[in-house]
Amino acid sequence: MDCHPQEHQSELSVCGLRRQTVETLAVCGFLLLIVAVVFGQTVQYPFVNFDDNKYISANANVSRGLTATGVVSAFTQAHSANWIPLTWLSLMLDCQLYDLHAGGHHLTNVLLHAATAMLLFLVLRRMTGRLWPSALVAALFAVHPLRVESVAWVTERKDVLSGLFFMLTLWAYVGYVRHRFSPARYALLIGLFALGVLAKPMLVTLPFVLLLLDYWPLRRLGESGWSCRRLVIEKIPLFVLAAGDCLVTILIQDDALVSSEHLPLLWRLGNAAITYVTYLGQFFYPVGLVVVYPRPGLELPLWQICSACLVLVTLTAAAFLGRRRCPYLLVGWLWYMGMLVPVIGLLQVGCTSMADRFTYLSQIGPAIALVWGAADLCRSWPYRRWTCSVASGLAITVLAACAWQQTSYWRDSETLWNRALDCTTRNAWAHYNLGVTLMERGRPDEALKQFQETVHIQPCSPDALNNIGIVLGERGRLDEAVAQFRKALGYAPDCADSHNNLANALKLQGKIAEAVRHWREVVRLQPSNIGAVNRLAWASATAPEASVRNGAEAVALARWTVLLSRGREPNLLRTLAAAYAENGQFPQAVQTAHQALDLAAQRKQQPLAQSLKTQLSCYESGRPFRDPAGAASP
Numbered sequence: 001m002d003c004h005p006q007e008h009q010s011e012l013s014v015c016g017l018r019r020q021t022v023e024t025l026a027v028c029g030f031l032l033l034i035v036a037v038v039f040g041q042t043v044q045y046p047f048v049n050f051d052d053n054k055y056i057s058a059n060a061n062v063s064r065g066l067t068a069t070g071v072v073s074a075f076t077q078a079h080s081a082n083w084i085p086l087t088w089l090s091l092m093l094d095c096q097l098y099d100l101h102a103g104g105h106h107l108t109n110v111l112l113h114a115a116t117a118m119l120l121f122l123v124l125r126r127m128t129g130r131l132w133p134s135a136l137v138a139a140l141f142a143v144h145p146l147r148v149e150s151v152a153w154v155t156e157r158k159d160v161l162s163g164l165f166f167m168l169t170l171w172a173y174v175g176y177v178r179h180r181f182s183p184a185r186y187a188l189l190i191g192l193f194a195l196g197v198l199a200k201p202m203l204v205t206l207p208f209v210l211l212l213l214d215y216w217p218l219r220r221l222g223e224s225g226w227s228c229r230r231l232v233i234e235k236i237p238l239f240v241l242a243a244g245d246c247l248v249t250i251l252i253q254d255d256a257l258v259s260s261e262h263l264p265l266l267w268r269l270g271n272a273a274i275t276y277v278t279y280l281g282q283f284f285y286p287v288g289l290v291v292v293y294p295r296p297g298l299e300l301p302l303w304q305i306c307s308a309c310l311v312l313v314t315l316t317a318a319a320f321l322g323r324r325r326c327p328y329l330l331v332g333w334l335w336y337m338g339m340l341v342p343v344i345g346l347l348q349v350g351c352t353s354m355a356d357r358f359t360y361l362s363q364i365g366p367a368i369a370l371v372w373g374a375a376d377l378c379r380s381w382p383y384r385r386w387t388c389s390v391a392s393g394l395a396i397t398v399l400a401a402c403a404w405q406q407t408s409y410w411r412d413s414e415t416l417w418n419r420a421l422d423c424t425t426r427n428a429w430a431h432y433n434l435g436v437t438l439m440e441r442g443r444p445d446e447a448l449k450q451f452q453e454t455v456h457i458q459p460c461s462p463d464a465l466n467n468i469g470i471v472l473g474e475r476g477r478l479d480e481a482v483a484q485f486r487k488a489l490g491y492a493p494d495c496a497d498s499h500n501n502l503a504n505a506l507k508l509q510g511k512i513a514e515a516v517r518h519w520r521e522v523v524r525l526q527p528s529n530i531g532a533v534n535r536l537a538w539a540s541a542t543a544p545e546a547s548v549r550n551g552a553e554a555v556a557l558a559r560w561t562v563l564l565s566r567g568r569e570p571n572l573l574r575t576l577a578a579a580y581a582e583n584g585q586f587p588q589a590v591q592t593a594h595q596a597l598d599l600a601a602q603r604k605q606q607p608l609a610q611s612l613k614t615q616l617s618c619y620e621s622g623r624p625f626r627d628p629a630g631a632a633s634p
Contacts, residue, residue: 024125027135028118031142034396035114038143038403042106042152042410049413049436050291051155054080056091057100065096078252086198087158105154112160113151117142119167120364126174128217133371136392140367143400145286149356152410153291158200159360165196166203166361173210177218190237197241201249202361204242205339207235212334216327250347263298270300272344273308275354276337280311282356283363286399289406290420292429295353319369328372335365352429413437428458435467444471462492466501473505481505496525500532507535512543523557534561534575541578542627551583570599574612581624589619 047057056062059079061070066089074088090108098104121138125131141147150159169192176185196203214220214231221228274296282289319333339362345353378384409419417434420427435450448471454464469484485502488495503518516539522532537557540550558576565572573596580589593616600609615625 020131023131024122027121027131027138030135031117031121031138032114034139034400035110035117035142038400039110039113039148039151039407041404041407042110043103045102045106045152045411047102047105047154048410048416049433049440050153050416051080052102052153055155055157056095056105062088062091063095063100064092065099066092081253082158082201083248083252084158084198084200086195087161087200090157090161090199102154105157106152109151109154109157109160112157112164113142113147116160116163116167119164119171123167123170123174124368126171127213130372130375132388132392133375136371136396137364137367139392139396140371140399141364143396143403144283144363145289145399145403145406146282146356146359146363148289148403148406148410149291150360152407153357156357159357162196162200162203163361165192165199166206168192169196169206170210170213173213174218177220190241193238194241197245201245202339202342202358204246204342207238207242208338209335210235210238212331212338216331246342253347267298267300268346270305270308271296271353272346273312274300274304275344276340277308277311278354279340279359279363280336280366282359283366286402286406288423289356290423290427290430291356291416292352292420292427293354294424294427294429326373326376329369332365332367332369332372335368336362337365339365414441426457428454428461428464431457432461432464432467435464439467439471444474447471460491462488462495462498465491466495466498469498469501469505473501473508478505478509482509494525496522496529496532499525500529503532503535507539512539513545513548515539516543516548528564530561530564530572533557534572537561537579538575538627541575541582542625544626544628549582551579554579555583555585567595568599570596570603570605570608570612573599574608574615577612577619578615578625581619586619586622590616593619 047053053059061067061073064070070092071089074085074092079088091105094105094108117138120141121134124134124137128134150156150163169189172185172189172192176182176189179185193203193206196206211231214226220226220231315333316337319330323330340358343355343358375388378388381387409415414434414437417430417437420430421434424430431450432454435447435454438444438447438450448468451464451468451471454461455468458464465484465488469481469488472478472484473481482502482505485498485505488498489502492498499518499521503515503522506512506515506518516536519532519536519539522529523536526532534557537554539548540554540557543549555576558572558579561572562569562576567573573592577589577593577596580586580592593612597609597612597616600606600612618625
């Protein structure tokens with residue numbers, strides 16, 4: 001018996017739905033697999049010495065996990081010239097789950113990136129109805145070598161987290177557009193966008209991207225009766241949120257902004273044009289990628305500026321002229337140009353004018369233009385499916401292999417910075433951070449060469465000068481070390497580390513009075529620096545020079561260190577005992593010295609215990625202790 005037409009149509013519909021479901025699951029599974037293959041190696045990697053300490057391992061608010069204090073600080077405090085509360089909460093949650101085991105933090109980055117790639121595929125397919133072009137764009141996004149920095153660097157959690165909310169916002173927008181107006185859907189759209197900018201301010205360009213999608217592929221402009229004005233008005237809440245986040249970001253980054261006196265506006269415009277073209281070149285030829293690119297000098301070659309401007313004008317004109325036949329070209333190009341505006345260098349922040357991470361979402365635009373353009377171009381080719389499949393598979397394989405190799409350079413800090421030096425010249429940041437790594441690995445001679453090279457490239461580098469002083473001081477070359485610390489303070493007068501290192505070197509030279517002045521600066525800048533406060537208290541209590549001693553101040557400082565350490569450090573109790581004695585409070589001095597002696601004995605700290613016995617005999621006889629030239633200071 002023949003089936004009725006309606007039943008037959010229903011069966012076909014069910015079969016089609018099943019096929020779509022299977023295809024969707026297959027593509028999502030493939031995206032998850034290639035992300036795991038390329039980036040899975042990072043779960044064995046440690047943190048690197050490039051902001052991972054500031055963001056995680058040495059950040060008390062983060063490393064303690066999810067705490068009330070940490071949550072409040074995430075929303076009320078700026079850190080590293082950023083206000084990214086959602087990213088801080090994400091890092092706190094990781095510390096809650098994995099403590100400071102770097103592999104867990106890396107795993108979160110990989111999973112977030114995989115989820116973002118899958119959502120990109122789902123959003124594009126939902127908007128366009130095209131399976132394989134959507135899958136190819138998502139695959140290009142997933143394994144392009146330019147994604148490595150965002151995924152392999154734990155500090156760049158803000159990239160992968162904001163990318164996830166970017167895609168969720170696009171998904172919510174398509175749902176809002178495809179259905180009758182719903183306050184709930186509109187609120188969801190705004191809420192997801194707000195979460196995105198709380199993860200990373202770069203998402204402020206997202207409302208602009210939505211306008212592009214209205215043009216293509218949603219085709220809301222004209223064909224559906226919507227005017228450009230109505231589309232803009234509809235997004236006013238999104239633009240208001242974006243403007244507010246821009247204002248907050250500019251206020252927070254005010255101290256980190258490079259002034260126009262150092263980098264004139266014309267230089268910034270020329271450099272922006274070159275950077276746009278450079279990123280585009282890296283999209284097609286991703287070689288020589290490094291963690292930090294040195295900022296070009298003020299003398300930008302005129303031919304580079306003119307060539308870059310010519311490329312940008314030509315591509316913009318071509319996309320505009322072909323907008324009717326190939327609207328995806330204009331959308332993809334403007335997506336790329338627009339999303340890079342916040343980081344293209346018109347406002348210069350920090351030490352670099354370009355970075356691989358800045359392309360995380362922006363290069364989805366060129367991928368869309370390339371893939372849809374190629375699909376249209378080969379529509380009439382014989383063996384089109386076979387040709388496109390082979391070409392796509394080859395491209396993904398090559399990119400995945402390059403991305404895997406690029407990811408391997410992040411396996412430790414030494415490899416990372418050596419790679420940067422192999423691919424760039426006059427890279428002060430790479431020399432400096434490699435020097436820090438070598439110092440941490442107990443190779444001071446090699447570290448010294450890197451710091452000296454840093455100063456050769458960038459003479460006004462206080463951190464490098466400070467570290468040169470540390471290495472020289474450890475070698476006993478105190479005069480040279482002092483000179484380096486003074487130079488460092490000349491460039492950064494409020495650098496607590498340089499003040500502290502200079503004070504310690506001056507103490508070893510017997511210049512206690514001058515050392516005390518610098519310890520006072522450290523305490524002013526870092527009131528909770530127990531080491532500096534203790535040294536200042538010790539000098540104020542035991543220095544041979546009467547002009548340096550101040551018993552009342554020594555007692556106040558020493559009590560503060562004991563409070564910070566909860567009375568568990570015999571060394572700090574020793575200082576408090578000496579301070580009491582200098583202040584004429586000998587019963588308290590004797591009692592405190594006995595406490596310190598008991599703790600030192602429990603911990604089998606024999607040299608400290610012997611020193612305490614000598615000092616205790618002074619206090620019991622009613623005499624303060626004097627430390628000749630500060631040689632035995634704690």
